[in-house]
Amino acid sequence: MSTSATIRTTRIMEASSSGDLAAVLSILDDAAAAASDDDNDVDNDVDEDANDSPGGDAAASEIKALAAAHDDVGIDDDGVDRPRPRRPASPPLTTEAPAPSLLGTRRHLLASAQDESTGLSPLMVASRAGHVDVCRALLDAGAPWNALDRTGKCAGDHAVEGERWDVVDLLVEVGTRSELILGASIRLERAIEGEGRTNDAVDASSSSSGGGGGGGGRANASTSTAATPVSHEPSTKPSYLNHSNVRYDAACTLLLDDDDDAVMMEWERPIMEAHATVLTHGGRRGMRVLNVGFGLGIIDSALHMHEPGLHVIIEAHPTVYAKMIADGWDKKTNVRICYGRWQDEMPKLIAEGAKFDGVFYDTYGEHFTDLEDFHDAMAHVLNVPDGVYSFFNGLAPDNLFFHGVACNCIKAQLSHLGLDAEFAQCEISSNAADADETWKGVRRRYWHGRSAYYLPVITWKKDDA
Numbered sequence: 056m057s058t059s060a061t062i063r064t065t066r067i068m069e070a071s072s073s074g075d076l077a078a079v080l081s082i083l084d085d086a087a088a089a090a091s092d093d094d095n096d097v098d099n100d101v102d103e104d105a106n107d108s109p110g111g112d113a114a115a116s117e118i119k120a121l122a123a124a125h126d127d128v129g130i131d132d133d134g135v136d137r138p139r140p141r142r143p144a145s146p147p148l149t150t151e152a153p154a155p156s157l158l159g160t161r162r163h164l165l166a167s168a169q170d171e172s173t174g175l176s177p178l179m180v181a182s183r184a185g186h187v188d189v190c191r192a193l194l195d196a197g198a199p200w201n202a203l204d205r206t207g208k209c210a211g212d213h214a215v216e217g218e219r220w221d222v223v224d225l226l227v228e229v230g231t232r233s234e235l236i237l238g239a240s241i242r243l244e245r246a247i248e249g250e251g252r253t254n255d256a257v258d259a260s261s262s263s264s265g266g267g268g269g270g271g272g273r274a275n276a277s278t279s280t281a282a283t284p285v286s287h288e289p290s291t292k293p294s295y296l297n298h299s300n301v302r303y304d305a306a307c308t309l310l311l312d313d314d315d316d317a318v319m320m321e322w323e324r325p326i327m328e329a330h331a332t333v334l335t336h337g338g339r340r341g342m343r344v345l346n347v348g349f350g351l352g353i354i355d356s357a358l359h360m361h362e363p364g365l366h367v368i369i370e371a372h373p374t375v376y377a378k379m380i381a382d383g384w385d386k387k388t389n390v391r392i393c394y395g396r397w398q399d400e401m402p403k404l405i406a407e408g409a410k411f412d413g414v415f416y417d418t419y420g421e422h423f424t425d426l427e428d429f430h431d432a433m434a435h436v437l438n439v440p441d442g443v444y445s446f447f448n449g450l451a452p453d454n455l456f457f458h459g460v461a462c463n464c465i466k467a468q469l470s471h472l473g474l475d476a477e478f479a480q481c482e483i484s485s486n487a488a489d490a491d492e493t494w495k496g497v498r499r500r501y502w503h504g505r506s507a508y509y510l511p512v513i514t515w516k517k518d519d520a
């Protein structure tokens with residue numbers, strides 16, 4: 056990093072850590088307004104567009120230096136960004152140096168600076184120390200709420216560790232807002248590209264390779280390269296249903312895709328059983344239930360134990376469907392299999408006027424925005440006023456703070472539909488989730504030693520019912 060960039064970064068880190076709001080604002084203002092002289096750190100006023108000025112070159116190199124440092128720390132390559140089912144996938148923050156014409160970008164880059172060795176940012180140090188005004192100023196200047204330090208902690212983690220609850224509230228609010236905006240823009244983009252996605256879908260009735268759409272959840276993209284560590288790969292698998300073969304292990308305790316990513320694993324059984332109890336309103340008989348995604352059939356077996364009055368299962372992968380038939384699911388009492396993508400099957404159920412007391416969503420490789428799309432459809436089939444909806448909560452699993460923000464996003468989105476979301480904390484009793492043996496042969500873990508599972512319990516708001 057250039058001398059002046061280093062000095063500015065050091066100054067803003069110190070001011071953030073000590074909570075000197077006036078100093079933070081002044082350093083940010085200086086950075087935005089002044090052209091930097093790399094050699095003697097004399098600031099001169101320059102126009103934002105002064106590309107051709109001598110100061111412009113120095114400023115451009117400072118911007119590049121800051122951006123390069125930002126990149127070097129590896130801010131927010133993957134799981135940090137867009138919380139979604141099982142693993143977030145979203146565009147990484149830019150790692151390119153901004154165009155020299157954007158001298159104002161220095162303000163943003165300075166607010167986003169991270170120490171090269173620790174990865175700490177001004178926002179992180181201010182968060183840990185509980186300087187809420189400084190945090191707000193840094194966020195206003197463009198500091199990313201979700202950057203990670205070299206130990207994998209974000210500003211929210213630092214605030215939690217420092218027990219700075221007003222900062223935690225601020226970061227949750229900012230994170231939720233930015234994720235909702237990002238989600239809305241991704242959904243809009245996808246709606247515009249909609250035809251492309253739909254065309255990807257395979258006719259689910261074909262016996263070749265399954266019905267399209269997205270993969271959902273427990274895994275990562277199939278595009279591993281030497282340059283991309285597995286842990287940083289995006290996690291959606293848009294081609295899962297079209298192109299991925301899946302295989303069950305001999306004991307039927309593991310379902311793997313082509314990349315050896317786990318589609319479903321046996322260790323989740325206690326979680327699935329807890330979901331089944333919620334969906335059947337505490338284990339009542341005769342309930343009408345809908346499950347999206349068969350996998351190992353764990354939740355369907357648990358639901359079946361409660362003798363539902365109607366048990367609909369939507370499943371799109373041909374191999375999984377073949378397994379369902381081989382195991383006689385098509386002949387079980389009150390079970391109806393809808394073989395196809397939920398994106399195609401839900402409209403049919405809606406057109407029939409089907410209503411369910413319990414609805415569960417657990418697909419694979421799909422994007423957070425697919426979950427949001429599913430919610431729009433689900434609201435049409437969930438019984439009013441007593442229906443209960445839930446989904447496998449693998450949102451942003453790598454980081455508890457991001458997980459919380461993701462849950463908050465879901466809560467906000469469901470609230471628009473007239474639904475209340477609570478997250479019931481369950482302890483995962485089995486140690487299997489953590490055991491190395493469990494993950495042997497699985498390319499990438501999608502659960503990271505967390506013993507608490509936040510089970511979504513979603514019901515109609517009392518007033519809207």
Ligand SMILES: C[S@@+](CC[C@H](N)C(=O)[O-])C[C@H]1O[C@@H](n2cnc3c(N)ncnc32)[C@H](O)[C@@H]1O
Pocket residue numbers: 267268269270271273296318319327347348349350351352353354355369370371372375395396397398417418419421
């Ligand atoms: C994680 S597994 C479900 C596990 C299940 N909850 C259990 O208890 O075993 C996900 C399943 O969703 C299916 N799936 C993925 N995308 C789908 C889609 N768009 N529509 C229907 N099924 C889908 C996959 O083929 C897979 O069988």
